[in-house]
Structure formats: structure tokens, C-alpha cells
Amino acid sequence: MNPYMAVEAVNTKIVTKQGYLLNKDNWKKLFSFNSVSQLTEFFRNDPEFKIVFKDLSTDEIHRNNLEAFLSKYRTYEIEELLHYFSGHYKSFVQALLIEAEIQDLSLILRKIARDEKLNNIKENFVHSEKYTDLNFDKLLSSRNLLSFTENLKGSLYYNDLRNLTKEDAVKREFHIEMKLQLIFYNNLLKKSEDLCKEDMKIAKDIIGFKIDLENVQWIYRALNYYKISPEEMLIYSINGGRKINYNRLKKLCYIKSNEDFKKTVNSYLKFDFFEELKSKTSNLTIDQHMLKFIKKNKFKGIGTILTYYFLVGIIIYDLTSVTEGIKYNAPKEKILEYLSFKI
Amino acid sequence: MALLQVVGSLEEMHPILKELILCENVHLNSESNNAYSNNLLVHEFESETNVIGTNPYKEVDYDKIYNQCKGDIATLENLCNVLDIHLKKDINVLSSSSYDYQNAREDLQNIISTMGSIADKISLTKKEISELLNIKDKFSGIFNQNLALSKISDLQYFEYEIGALSHDNKWRIKKNYENLSAIVLRIGIIKSSVEDMYIIIYPKQYKDETNNLLKSLSWNELKIPKDIRGTPSEMIGQIDIRVKELNSEIEELTKTLEFDKEEHKYILNKIFNVLIAEEKIIEVQRNVDIGENLFVLNVWAKDKDVKAIEESIGRVTNKFIVTKKSAKELGKQVKPPTKLKNNWFTKPFEIIVKMYGLPSYNEIDPTPFLALTYTLIFGIMFGDIGQGLVYFLAGYALSKKFYDAGQLLMRLGVSSIFFGFIYGSLFGLEQHELPWLPSLVGKVLDPKNIPSILLTGVIVGIVVLTVSYAFGIINALKKGDIEEGVFGKNGAVGYLFFVSLIVSVVCLTGLIKLSVIVPIMTIVVCLVIMVLKEPLTNILMNKKPLIHGDAGSYFTESIFECVETILNALSNAISFIRVGAFALNHAGLFLAFLVMSELTDNMVLKIIILVIGNILILTLEGLIVFIQGLRLQYYEMFSKFFAGDGIEFEPVKLNHK
Numbered sequence A: 001m002n003p004y005m006a007v008e009a010v011n012t013k014i015v016t017k018q019g020y021l022l023n024k025d026n027w028k029k030l031f032s033f034n035s036v037s038q039l040t041e042f043f044r045n046d047p048e049f050k051i052v053f054k055d056l057s058t059d060e061i062h063r064n065n066l067e068a069f070l071s072k073y074r075t076y077e078i079e080e081l082l083h084y085f086s087g088h089y090k091s092f093v094q095a096l097l098i099e100a101e102i103q104d105l106s107l108i109l110r111k112i113a114r115d116e117k118l119n120n121i122k123e124n125f126v127h128s129e130k131y132t133d134l135n136f137d138k139l140l141s142s143r144n145l146l147s148f149t150e151n152l153k154g155s156l157y158y159n160d161l162r163n164l165t166k167e168d169a170v171k172r173e174f175h176i177e178m179k180l181q182l183i184f185y186n187n188l189l190k191k192s193e194d195l196c197k198e199d200m201k202i203a204k205d206i207i208g209f210k211i212d213l214e215n216v217q218w219i220y221r222a223l224n225y226y227k228i229s230p231e232e233m234l235i236y237s238i239n240g241g242r243k244i245n246y247n248r249l250k251k252l253c254y255i256k257s258n259e260d261f262k263k264t265v266n267s268y269l270k271f272d273f274f275e276e277l278k279s280k281t282s283n284l285t286i287d288q289h290m291l292k293f294i295k296k297n298k299f300k301g302i303g304t305i306l307t308y309y310f311l312v313g314i315i316i317y318d319l320t321s322v323t324e325g326i327k328y329n330a331p332k333e334k335i336l337e338y339l340s341f342k343i
Numbered sequence B: 001m002a003l004l005q006v007v008g009s010l011e012e013m014h015p016i017l018k019e020l021i022l023c024e025n026v027h028l029n030s031e032s033n034n035a036y037s038n039n040l041l042v043h044e045f046e047s048e049t050n051v052i053g054t055n056p057y058k059e060v061d062y063d064k065i066y067n068q069c070k071g072d073i074a075t076l077e078n079l080c081n082v083l084d085i086h087l088k089k090d091i092n093v094l095s096s097s098s099y100d101y102q103n104a105r106e107d108l109q110n111i112i113s114t115m116g117s118i119a120d121k122i123s124l125t126k127k128e129i130s131e132l133l134n135i136k137d138k139f140s141g142i143f144n145q146n147l148a149l150s151k152i153s154d155l156q157y158f159e160y161e162i163g164a165l166s167h168d169n170k171w172r173i174k175k176n177y178e179n180l181s182a183i184v185l186r187i188g189i190i191k192s193s194v195e196d197m198y199i200i201i202y203p204k205q206y207k208d209e210t211n212n213l214l215k216s217l218s219w220n221e222l223k224i225p226k227d228i229r230g231t232p233s234e235m236i237g238q239i240d241i242r243v244k245e246l247n248s249e250i251e252e253l254t255k256t257l258e259f260d261k262e263e264h265k266y267i268l269n270k271i272f273n274v275l276i277a278e279e280k281i282i283e284v285q286r287n288v289d290i291g292e293n294l295f296v297l298n299v300w301a302k303d304k305d306v307k308a309i310e311e312s313i314g315r316v317t318n319k320f321i322v323t324k325k326s327a328k329e330l331g332k333q334v335k336p337p338t339k340l341k342n343n344w345f346t347k348p349f350e351i352i353v354k355m356y357g358l359p360s361y362n363e364i365d366p367t368p369f370l371a372l373t374y375t376l377i378f379g380i381m382f383g384d385i386g387q388g389l390v391y392f393l394a395g396y397a398l399s400k401k402f403y404d405a406g407q408l409l410m411r412l413g414v415s416s417i418f419f420g421f422i423y424g425s426l427f428g429l430e431q432h433e434l435p436w437l438p439s440l441v442g443k444v445l446d447p448k449n450i451p452s453i454l455l456t457g458v459i460v461g462i463v464v465l466t467v468s469y470a471f472g473i474i475n476a477l478k479k480g481d482i483e484e485g486v487f488g489k490n491g492a493v494g495y496l497f498f499v500s501l502i503v504s505v506v507c508l509t510g511l512i513k514l515s516v517i518v519p520i521m522t523i524v525v526c527l528v529i530m531v532l533k534e535p536l537t538n539i540l541m542n543k544k545p546l547i548h549g550d551a552g553s554y555f556t557e558s559i560f561e562c563v564e565t566i567l568n569a570l571s572n573a574i575s576f577i578r579v580g581a582f583a584l585n586h587a588g589l590f591l592a593f594l595v596m597s598e599l600t601d602n603m604v605l606k607i608i609i610l611v612i613g614n615i616l617i618l619t620l621e622g623l624i625v626f627i628q629g630l631r632l633q634y635y636e637m638f639s640k641f642f643a644g645d646g647i648e649f650e651p652v653k654l655n656h657k
Helices: A007-021 A024-031 A036-045 A063-084 A087-096 A098-113 A136-140 A145-151 A166-171 A173-192 A197-224 A230-236 A246-253 A258-269 A282-296 A302-327 A332-337 B010-022 B040-049 B062-083 B101-139 B149-153 B167-175 B204-216 B232-285 B303-314 B327-333 B347-356 B367-381 B385-398 B403-423 B450-478 B482-487 B492-509 B517-531 B533-541 B551-575 B577-598 B603-641
Strands: B002-009 B026-028 B158-166 B183-189 B195-203 B294-301 B320-326
Touching: A007 A063, A007 A302, A024 A036, A024 A302, A036 A302, A063 A087, A063 A098, A063 A302, A087 A098, A087 A173, A087 A302, A098 A136, A098 A145, A098 A166, A098 A173, A136 A145, A166 A173, A173 A197, A173 A230, A173 B204, A197 A230, A197 A246, A197 A258, A197 A282, A197 A302, A230 A246, A230 B167, A230 B204, A246 A258, A282 A302, A302 A332, B002 B010, B002 B303, B002 B327, B010 B232, B010 B294, B010 B303, B062 B101, B062 B232, B101 B232, B149 B158, B158 B167, B158 B204, B167 B183, B167 B195, B195 B204, B294 B303, B303 B320, B320 B327, B347 B367, B347 B403, B347 B603, B367 B403, B367 B450, B367 B577, B367 B603, B385 B403, B385 B603, B450 B482, B450 B492, B450 B551, B450 B577, B450 B603, B482 B492, B482 B533, B492 B517, B492 B551, B517 B533, B517 B551, B533 B551, B551 B577, B551 B603, B577 B603
Parallel strands: none
Antiparallel strands: B002 B294, B002 B320, B026 B294, B158 B195, B183 B195
16 A cells, blocks of 8 residues: 555546546537637536636637646646645655646746736746745746846756846747756656655656657757757757667767658657658647557556646647637538547 | 724825824724725715815826835845945834925935945945855865866867856766767866866867857856966965955945945935835725725724824824724624733733634633643643753743743743642652652652542643633624524533533542433433524524525534534543643653663762753653643634634834835
8 A cells, every 4th residue: 555645546536537538528519619709618617627717707718828727727636636645756746737837937938038028927827826836926026037047046947047048048949948848857757766666667657758759859850940969959858768768869869861760769669650740740749649658558556647647738738729720610620630639 | 993994185195194104003904895985974074175176086006106116225225235334114204294205216316326336336346256256166166276277278279168067967968978079077066066067178169069058058157257367276366365355445435435324324214214114105005995086094903092093194184084983883794903912921822822823803812811721731741840940941041032932931931840849849859869859749650649630630621621611602602603602512502511421420430429310311402402503593593494405414414513522522521631641751751760870870870861861851741741732722722712713913014024
């Protein structure tokens, strides 16, 4: 028996929630809507989502807002599940909340770097107010990048952001995003070291798979779209992959041709990562592979909450795509193509 | 406590609010109020003062003024920091109404223009010194203090940088070393940091590439001033000389300001007070209801202060109305703040009450009761003349820094000394060891004393629980809650049930000649009444329906509550056995050390063992007794009568964080 995790309670709760979120009848209902306001009303009354949508005042919802509300749902879910954990297990699950915190930090950073006003930014915040160590009010009072980084002093993020210049924030935006992503995964892996042996293995397996996907996406983008050196590509790659270890990452970063890259990636991952990439975004590809991985492996223990966390992320992305589709009157078949979850 | 409604014209809002802040005895009512739209007096004020339409309200950007004010305070503080002037709150300088916020701002600008440049220079020089000391600190962590850095800087095709890198990033760079166009060497450590010092040497032609790489690694470059050169030890020497020079520069600059400083000391403090007053006024203004041309502010004040408040406002205007409604008149619709009133003995115990919560205005303040019972219970559990004296002296020393906590400890110490005389115990030693020691009951661990000490604990418990029930009943009835006050588990019927339970136990022991059937019947009747408390209350109040909601779930809930009441009543009384048990434990613990000391003939060793024993008793056992005492207060007593959801009376005052 694990004294730090109420295993049965978490499993029961998550199985019920998953069953609801993946209920095909609910998804079919979504497709019957013709306007965003109908969709918003649906979320407002939905037994799962209403908790975060109750604060929504307007009927017309922008993509960013919707994504924010749905991400708040993910934060809320983790906050609620945290009641079933204690000790190192609690701090591991709490480390998942950092992803939402990073999302908000990036938002503030982008606005400050572009000299935009920070008014109303709070409504798009998705971090957990209960479990954050950051003083967001203080961060919002930052007048420039220097005071912003100074306000981060003592936090997980300070060392990596302290030398940030305005030019970096505007021209090297993806660098910051990669740095923050590195912080999230490194911290999560570090926290997983404190779990019991069996759970640590499961956690590293799941996180490692996600890291593999993120790394492939990152190097693929860097090779094709960013003009950066292979050394930099390697620095921003995340360590701790399931199939792609450091030496393999290094090899990938120094590959010259696209074809060679794809071939090598597929040989490492043992499946075709690029199968549907031509017609879709790389985010969607990652989600689809992750969903397949979650469905194929029935993880237990800490794996249930970890897979649930990633699953909710995928659902959020899909729901956002449905809203976009409905907003622009896209044919249902077309919207379906852009979903990871196959109805 | 009274709720004051201050009505005045918008034109005079600023001076009125200023007076309210300066009199330091009003508490802002943060609850929403419909004062302006509902109150006849407000309209009366409008017609009497004939201010309608004369000065229409203009929207004021409070945030802008507030930020401006904060900015000015920061500038002033920086200047005074450089001048080494200590700014302090002084209400007297604000009494002159002619010197306002605008005057203060102008004066501040004038002072900044005359002294600002020198002060800025001093501030910059101080900053330079701190940077140099930071470099010195980093250089002192370099392993090879004779590293010839100047030779590297003389290289024609190479450049170098010294800086800090985290272990994680160091690992990243190390693993890909063969592909880097730079040499990376660890040259030292940085104390109290997870980073180490590194030197990076790279060909000049790869400067951009290297810079990008370093940025990705969150490289923290150490910027060395150009005029500092040589080996690290030479650089440290140069830094010391430079810091000395800069310090004398500061001294010189400060001297030139010395004359102005004395002259401006008073005015700077005056400006400071005007600025913090303005800051506070804006904070209060946010709570004001604005009408067409008048304002309404609701504040709480103590009854005896009302006259003084009116007189304060009267000093700046005669066009104002202050209406007063006592907390009693306002009834349940408001939540007045609470100001605890306690005498010199009970006051320090407020910290224990506040840890649980503050009594609401209509609730009985449990502090005197707690002070009395806590001191008594602590003394019974930890009675010793010598150890009590140690606590008393420790409390006295502590009270210099933490007044209330120290005073609290002193009182507990006195109680411990008192019971020390009753038990006849001095640092654990009793009459057997010290025959001259006075004692009332004799040895605590004497078999004939043990049952009476345990029984005393229970009797003390029954008495304090009786008072707790009484408080609970009074509090509930004050709130008009008949259901809880009369029929509830902490109400009159609850108490009757508790007493019956005790009486039945006493009957069973045969101490009183009464059939046990009588108290048991009372218990049953009480339980039935408690189950039916809601319908009984509604019958009494002539209200319908008798049960709100589903009757089935009401009875299920009530029956479970009764089971809980039975268990609680038993555990409540038994819980107080710990009072006696800890008195025995206290003596027993020392006995263990006494026995240990008797095992040796060496006098010094004997004394050492007894001293160690006393230290352990004073620290560990003292702490446990303190916590157990708190547990009895919070769990057994407070839960009967104290909700602790009051708001503290916090008068608006000048303060600046």
C-alpha cells in the first residue's frame, strides 16, 4: 500500500472522469452546434467544465480565451486530485502545475517585451493560485523586463531568465519558450526520482515518451525553420527521453538532410512519427502519438494521474479546434481531421 | 462600538478624510452599504448645505495619483537613504492645512534639483562599490589566484569571458565539447551558489556564434571594469584600492551635502508625512460613496471616541453631518469589528485566542476565561518552584523583544511556582531530598495522592466545561439562535445531558444515594429533545414548516449527531484526566533522572545528570504541557462556545510599508 497516494480513490475518480470526457455522445452533441454561443452555453452547463466556465461573461469566445478556460480546467483537476497525495507524491503531482505557470509567465513576458498593456491579462491566467510560489501581482507590476526578472528572484525561473534582454524576448521568443519547457520537464523528472522505484519507472516511461515527441518536434522545426546552430539545438533538447537518449539527440541535431532525419527518428521511435505530418500541424501529431501511447499502455499507480494530465491536455486542444471549426463554419469532416481523439 | 456615517461636500472630502486618518480611531466599514440612496439624512444634508449642482463630481483617476504618490515616496526615500536621514511618522507636521500635497511635491522637486545630482552621484558610487565587491567575491573563489588573464586578453585572434554556469548547463556543454568552437574551463567556485566560475576562450571570428550559445546556456558573464587587469590576486588588490577611493569620494560628496542635509532634514520629513498621508487618503477614498456633490463614508468607532471624531472634523469644516448608530441598533445586519478589552493579567493571553480566531462583536471574549483556566491547568500539570522560576525569568527576558509572549510565559511561571509549593517540588527534588521544603499535599507520586490528583483533573474539567456550556448558551441566545442555545448539543439540553451522564457515573460508583434510573431517564429525554431540536424550535417560534427539507435526511443527520454527542460528552470529561496525568508524569520523569543520579557516587556526575534532567523537562515536557493545555482550550472548551469569526478593530492610521 502506498501511504502517499490514495491509489484506489485516484483510479476511481480518474476512470469516471475519463469516461465522461471521452464519451462519444457528448462529442457528437458538440458537432450539432452551429454557433460558438451554443458551444459556450454547453460548457457553462456541462457538469465537468461548468466550474471554470461560470466566470465567463460573454457568449462570443475567442480562441485564446477558450483555451485559457479549458486550461484552467486542467489546473483545477490537478488541484482537486492533489488532495489524494502527500509527501513526495504530492510534490511530484504539484510539479505538473508548473506547465500552467509557465504559460502565464510567457504571456506576461510577451506583453512586457512588446510594451503592451497588462490590463485584463489576469482573465487568461491558467496557473494554480493555491499552489504557486510566484507573486503574480508583483510580476504584473513590472514596468520592464529588468524588473520582471528581478521579481522572479528566488524562483525556479530566475537563473535561466535573469540575463534576458528585450531583443531576446522579441527576436528569440522560441528560445525563452524552450528554456521554460526545459525547466518544466527537468523539474518533473527530478521530482520523479523521489517516488518509489516502481512509480519512478512508470513516471519516467511516460514523461520520457512525451520528451521524445517534444524533442523530435523541436529539432524538426529548428532544422526547417530556425537558423540556429546544432549546438544550440542540442542545448534546448530535453534530456530523459524514453528511446532517444543524449547520444541519439546529438546525432539528430547534426543530421543535414530532412530525409535522413525522418528515417533516423522513425528507427529510434519504432513507429512512423511523420505519418500524417504533411497535412497536419506538428502539435496535433504529438497529441495523436501520445493518445495512442496512453491507450496502448494501461499504466497503474502514478501512471494514472500522469496519463490523465496529458489526456486532458489533448482534449483541450481538440475542443479548441472544434470551437474554431464551428466559428468559421468549417465542414464537420474537416474538423474531425484536426482532432486527435477519433470519434 | 458605533457605526458612524460621515456625510460631507465633495469639495471638503480631502480635509475631512485627512482628519479621520489623523485621529487614528476609526475603522473603515468594508461591507457594502446603500447609505447614499437610502438615508434621509443624506438628502437633508444636500438641502441644508445647498450644495446641489454647485460642484459636479469629476471622475478622478485614483490609480494615477496613487502611483504618482508612490513614485514620489520612492524618490524621497532614495534621497534620504543617501543622506542617511531616517524618516519617521509625525502627525504634528500635518496639522497645518496650508501645506498640501502639491506644496510637498514642489518642495521635493526643488530639493531634488539642488541636491539630487550629488545624491545621484553618491548613489551611483555606492552601486559601483557593490558591483566591485561582487567581482571581488567571485575572484576570491578562483582556484589559481595567479592566473595570467592579461596574457589571454593580449591574444590577437582570441577573446575570453569569465562568468558563471550552472552544473546542469556545464554538463550539456561538456557532452558536446568536440563540436564547440570554444574552450571552456572551470576556474573556481561561487560560495552559496549552485553555479561555478568558468572561463570561455574562443576565436574572435566565432564571437556571434559563441554569444548565441552562451545565451542558450544562461551564461552569467562577470563584467570586469577595463581598468582592472592582471591576475585574480592583483585584481582583488586593485578592487580594494578602487573601493577605498570610491568610499573617500562618497565621504567628500556627503560633506558637501552635510550643510544642506541639516537644513532640509525637517522639510524632508514633512514632505514624507504629507506624501504618506496622501497615499492613505487615496486608499480611504476608494471606500467612499460619491454622490452628485457629496460623499458618504461609513466607519466604525468606539462610543467614547465619537465626540473627538466630530470635533476633529469640525476643525476643518462646519458643513458635515455625522450620524451614529450603535451596533445594538443595527442588529444582525452588520458585522461590527471587535476590539478586545483585557486587563494587565489577561491581555497577554490574547495571542492564544487570536491564533484560533477573534471573537465577533456579540460574542463573549474568551480571553479572561482562557487566561484563568490555562494558568491553572498549566500550574497543575507543571508544578515546580525552581522550573517555574526559570520560566518566569525566561519570560521576563523574552518580554523585552516579544512583549506578549514573554508576559504570558511569566504568568505560567508564577502558576508553576504556586503549584510547586503545593506539591513541594524544587527542580524536581521533593521533601524526601530537601526536608526543609514546604509542601501542602506532599509527594505527588505518593500512592494515596495519585487517585485524588487524577480526580482533581476531571473535576477541574467538569467545572470549566460547565462555564464553557454557559458561554455557549449565552452566545447562541445573543444571536437569537434558540435551536442551538436551548435544544442544541452545546445548549441547555446538551448541558443537562452532560450533567446527567456525569451523575449516572457517580451513581454507579455509589458516592450518592440516587437510583441510576433517574439520570439515565434524563439522558434519554435529552437525546429525544436534541433529535427534535428543529421542529421544537419551530413550534416555539410558531414557524412552519416544522422541518425544512427532507424529513428522512433530517432525522438521519440528527440521530448521528446524537451519537456523536454521547461520544463527545464522555471524551470531553475524560480528556481532563490528562491534567492530573501530566502532573504525575512531571514528577515521574524527574524520578527517572533521580534514580539515574543515585547510580553514581560521583557528586559532579550526580549534579550533571540532574541538570540535564531539568533541561529536558523544561524544554520537551514544558512544550508538551503547553500544547496539551492548548488542546484542552481549543478542542474541549472553545468548540462549545467560540466561533472566532470576528474582524479585528483596525483604525486607519498613517503607515508606510
